[in-house]
Amino acid sequence: MPSKIMLIEDDAALRDLLGADLETRGYAVERHPSAEDALAALPTSDADIIVTDVQLKGMRGTELASRVKLARPDVLVVVITAFGSLDNAIAAIRAGAYDFITKPFETEALDIVLKRALEHRALRLEVKRLSRAVAEGGRFEEILGQSRAMQRVFDLLTQVSGSDVGALITGESGTGKELVARALHQRSKRKAGPFVAINCSAVPETLLETQLFGHAKGAFTDAKNERKGLFLQADGGTLFLDEIRHARVAAAQAPARVARAQSAPRRRRSRDAVRRARHRRHPPRSRRGHHRRPLPRRSLLSAERRGDRAAAVA
Numbered sequence: 001m002p003s004k005i006m007l008i009e010d011d012a013a014l015r016d017l018l019g020a021d022l023e024t025r026g027y028a029v030e031r032h033p034s035a036e037d038a039l040a041a042l043p044t045s046d047a048d049i050i051v052t053d054v055q056l057k058g059m060r061g062t063e064l065a066s067r068v069k070l071a072r073p074d075v076l077v078v079v080i081t082a083f084g085s086l087d088n089a090i091a092a093i094r095a096g097a098y099d100f101i102t103k104p105f106e107t108e109a110l111d112i113v114l115k116r117a118l119e120h121r122a123l124r125l126e127v128k129r130l131s132r133a134v135a136e137g138g139r140f141e142e143i144l145g146q147s148r149a150m151q152r153v154f155d156l157l158t159q160v161s162g163s164d165v166g167a168l169i170t171g172e173s174g175t176g177k178e179l180v181a182r183a184l185h186q187r188s189k190r191k192a193g194p195f196v197a198i199n200c201s202a203v204p205e206t207l208l209e210t211q212l213f214g215h216a217k218g219a220f221t222d223a224k225n226e227r228k229g230l231f232l233q234a235d236g237g238t239l240f241l242d243e244i245r246h247a248r249v250a251a252a253q254a255p256a257r258v259a260r261a262q263s264a265p266r267r268r269r270s271r272d273a274v275r276r277a278r279h280r281r282h283p284p285r286s287r288r289g290h291h292r293r294p295l296p297r298r299s300l301l302s303a304e305r306r307g308d309r310a311a312a313v314a
Contacts, residue, residue, distance in 0.1 A: 006047035035059035069096030161187035185238040193237025201243035
């Protein structure tokens with residue numbers, strides 16, 4: 001497909017002559033008699049480069065270069081100036097033009113300028129494409145998935161990661177709930193703090209509350225030393241409570257109390273973000289009294305996979 005040039009020249013004879021010459025060199029040429037006419041066509045034009053005279057009736061070429069830079073930064077502008085009018089050329093470059101050529105000129109000289117501009121434009125577009133690909137590809141490098149459902153999960157993670165509210169992550173076993181929690185932590189304002197995880201199903205119910213909140217020396221028979229709980233260990237970072245459904249009522253309600261009050265039971269402020277995970281939905285167990293409805297109006301992430309699919313809801 002030939003490169004397309006938008007040619008702007010108010011002299012009809014010169015416009016037709018230069019346009020025909022460029023077409024013989026393999027360019028597709030879109031002709032316009034004024035800068036105003038060219039700007040009106042610019043939003044729908046597929047031109048790669050604009051070639052314009054500086055001295056035009058109405059809007060000057062320098063102002064056109066400035067407007068094109070704002071409206072279509074992907075389109076480069078080459079200005080044509082009269083011999084000896086270097087000040088106009090410099091003004092056009094400062095306004096956003098890529099290059100200039102002075103009259104009188106051979107079409108071959110303009111062809112060289114255009115080829116150089118096209119190479120510059122192609123390089124700039126490729127850099128932009130690669131930068132976008134790197135940003136999108138490395139957005140959640142620790143989580144694999146390219147389906148639409150996973151893209152919705154990534155979009156939701158991006159929205160939630162900037163917030164300090166607690167998050168409830170739901171999904172079947174093996175769908176990567178801890179990976180999601182770590183991804184949230186790494187992209188949050190607390191990423192410099194610790195990430196502390198506990199599997200509530202692996203801790204006996206009688207010890208879970210002590211694990212979460214710690215205890216003072218002498219609090220019970222075997223409490224020979226003071227123990228700092230996980231809420232305090234995660235201070236300034238993230239606490240991930242995996243399999244929260246296994247926690248008994250007192251421990252299951254604690255994250256909501258801590259998140260609301262931002263204070264642990266031992267009277268020290270705890271500024272950790274609480275991430276919790278389970279693979280059952282709350283309402284049935286809530287009605288049976290196993291859990292309170294936690295963190296109302298806060299974030300709910302679902303990473304439920306069926307084969308190669310995943311879903312996210314908020």
